[in-house]
Amino acid sequence: MLRKWLWLLPLVLLMSGCTGTGQSEGRVEVRDAWSRPVQQMAMGQDGESEIEMGTPGVIFATIVNRGDTTDRLLRVETAVAERAEIHRTAFDANGVAKMMPQPEGVEVPASETVPFEPGGYHVMLMELQRALKVGDSFEATFVFEKAGPVTVTVEVRDQ
Amino acid sequence: MQHRNRLLGGGIVLGVLILGVWFVIQQMRPPVLNGTAFDPGRTPPDVVMESTRGGEMRLSDLRGKYVVLFFGYTHCPDVCPTTMLKLRNMMAQLSPEEAEQVQVVFVSVDPERDTIERLKGFVESYNPSFIGLRGTPDALAQLATPLGIYYADQSQGETILFDHTASVLLIDPDGNLKLLWAPTLTAEEMAADLKALLR
Numbered sequence: 416m417l418r419k420w421l422w423l424l425p426l427v428l429l430m431s432g433c434t435g436t437g438q439s440e441g442r443v444e445v446r447d448a449w450s451r452p453v454q455q456m457a458m459g460q461d462g463e464s465e466i467e468m469g470t471p472g473v474i475f476a477t478i479v480n481r482g483d484t485t486d487r488l489l490r491v492e493t494a495v496a497e498r499a500e501i502h503r504t505a506f507d508a509n510g511v512a513k514m515m516p517q518p519e520g521v522e523v524p525a526s527e528t529v530p531f532e533p534g535g536y537h538v539m540l541m542e543l544q545r546a547l548k549v550g551d552s553f554e555a556t557f558v559f560e561k562a563g564p565v566t567v568t569v570e571v572r573d574q
Numbered sequence: 575m576q577h578r579n580r581l582l583g584g585g586i587v588l589g590v591l592i593l594g595v596w597f598v599i600q601q602m603r604p605p606v607l608n609g610t611a612f613d614p615g616r617t618p619p620d621v622v623m624e625s626t627r628g629g630e631m632r633l634s635d636l637r638g639k640y641v642v643l644f645f646g647y648t649h650c651p652d653v654c655p656t657t658m659l660k661l662r663n664m665m666a667q668l669s670p671e672e673a674e675q676v677q678v679v680f681v682s683v684d685p686e687r688d689t690i691e692r693l694k695g696f697v698e699s700y701n702p703s704f705i706g707l708r709g710t711p712d713a714l715a716q717l718a719t720p721l722g723i724y725y726a727d728q729s730q731g732e733t734i735l736f737d738h739t740a741s742v743l744l745i746d747p748d749g750n751l752k753l754l755w756a757p758t759l760t761a762e763e764m765a766a767d768l769k770a771l772l773r
Contacts, residue, residue, distance in 0.1 A: 510739055512737065
């Protein structure tokens with residue numbers, strides 16, 4: 416009985432392999448996208464309380480350009496935040512962390528991997544629309560100059 | 575035969591003695607630490623700030639404990655959450671007895687936006703034992719500047735951004751500056767330093 420459907424197995428495996436990794440024409444991949452928890456806080460007292468987010472949100476991921484031409488990440492879009500900006504953290508010799516917005520986006524050279532990781536490139540999510548809890552996930556679209564939009568699932572992790 | 579036994583016995587006694595002396599020397603030697611040591615006798619300025627535990631607090635109120643001091647702001651997207659997670663993981667590696675002797679303190683470099691409620695929610699989300707301090711801009715400068723802590727508001731429009739020192743400071747139970755932990759150190763390395771100092 417099962418043998419009848421065995422031919423579907425490669426297809427299913429292929430589809431499951433795509434989970435969590437966004438691809439566009441196979442040239443640019445966004446792998447292992449993750450975020451950190453952000454809690455909501457009730458601010459103010461006596462009925463004047465207002466809901467505020469504890470911190471901005473963040474997205475880290477690994478961008479892989481398998482193509483033979485340089486591409487550029489232009490912006491990131493997600494429904495969980497009002498605004499998403501691409502930033503880079505850099506440390507100077509005195510241990511001072513400088514946060515540098517990247518309004519021109521980030522170049523992803525041909526056949527190279529650009530990590531978005533703590534202490535480096537990251538996507539800053541401002542005015543989050545909801546709290547992010549460990550185990551939650553949400554969608555984000557990384558828009559590239561040449562490869563176009565690549566949508567991935569971002570996992571909220573405690574790391 | 576008796577002579578041989580005596581020689582063997584003497585050898586064992588000598589071996590035990592050498593091991594004992596080596597052990598004592600190891601115990602007396604200052605531990606090799608991952609952090610960078612401060613010149614002895616430097617103390618942080620004793621400045622009054624508002625505490626997330628309620629009321630006012632000075633660092634000298636925490637004498638008797640190792641104080642782990644970090645300066646940041648709650649709207650920080652990357653460095654502060656990364657460091658706070660590291661400090662949480664560092665505390666998790668200490669035994670309850672060791673953790674009892676360590677106090678993590680987060681000082682806001684953005685007292686204007688970081689209300690005490692906001693600060694409390696932020697620090698306690700990492701570990702309920704963590705304390706947040708919020709001072710006036712003058713009090714903040716009085717504390718941070720002599721410690722070599724730099725901070726500058728670089729906010730652009732609605733995007734709140736600060737440049738700030740990402741190193742963590744360790745103050746000993748007598749209130750002296752003990753170590754500077756660079757941002758590259760791991761939770762394991764910082765916990766190892768605390769364990770060595772608490773031994």
